[in-house]
Amino acid sequence: MGAGGVSTGSKSVLTVNLNRCIQHAVGKGILFQFYLEEIVDLVHKVQLAYNENLKYMQQKGMLPLFDAGYINLSRQYLTIGVNGMVEAAEFLGIEINDNPRYVEFVRQILGLIERYNKKYRTKDVMFNCEMIPAENVGVKHAKWDKRAGYIVKRNCYNSYFYIVEDNSLNIIDKFRLHGRKYIEHLTGGSALHLNLEEHLSKEQYKQLLCVATQEGCNYFTFNIPNTVCNDCGHIDKRNLKECPSCKGRNLDYLTRIIGYMKRVSNFSQPRQEEAERRYYATVSQL
């Protein structure tokens, strides 16, 4: 995945559940930095093994797309994904807003991963680090950790540097939390998704682009929920409380997840999400 459509790809993403690593370390009385370093080292070794296996398969003629030149094995990243950053910081009693302790925490973790990305880099193998979108994995991590007895405060781990449900943060705070101080070591990127109630004017959008530049946020999207009427099927690009067509109030909302419009009522059901994605893909091909 690359910011702004840069044509770099990832051949394999292996994700570290930071919340679990840090709670585990603290529970065992180990400095979390030491424990995390062991895990990060291990993740790199697993990625290298995966890469060796790919090369082996290519030698055996099992990767026709690679042989045809569509994918260049040595130009594809091995990606270290991170999830549960916010939850790990919360566990350590760090406030999730722009403050020195939080900056230090984020830089420590992402800096460690970057150090290992460089350490394991060769002329044939490249690593990057990405805060993965985690629509599904965020839910799984929360579920698994809860079952294993760890402290879990929400059903889906955040995919951002801020808490999605925290209404005290405004748009500018969010740009700052995805700005240069935080994303510096995030070589594989992480998109800031700004969920807005309504479309802004041209001037307002322009102003936000200036904020992004100032804060050093290089990858973001705007998201405005569309209204869909469950009774008559009317879809409106605004966020409404009443259907403009039949005046009904049996409404649902559509929002964009990656490239797809999704009903908000389906949000917490990962399996339905998947089915829905396939459905939209088919429609767009007609």
Ligand SMILES: [Zn+2]
């Ligand atoms: Zn209607």
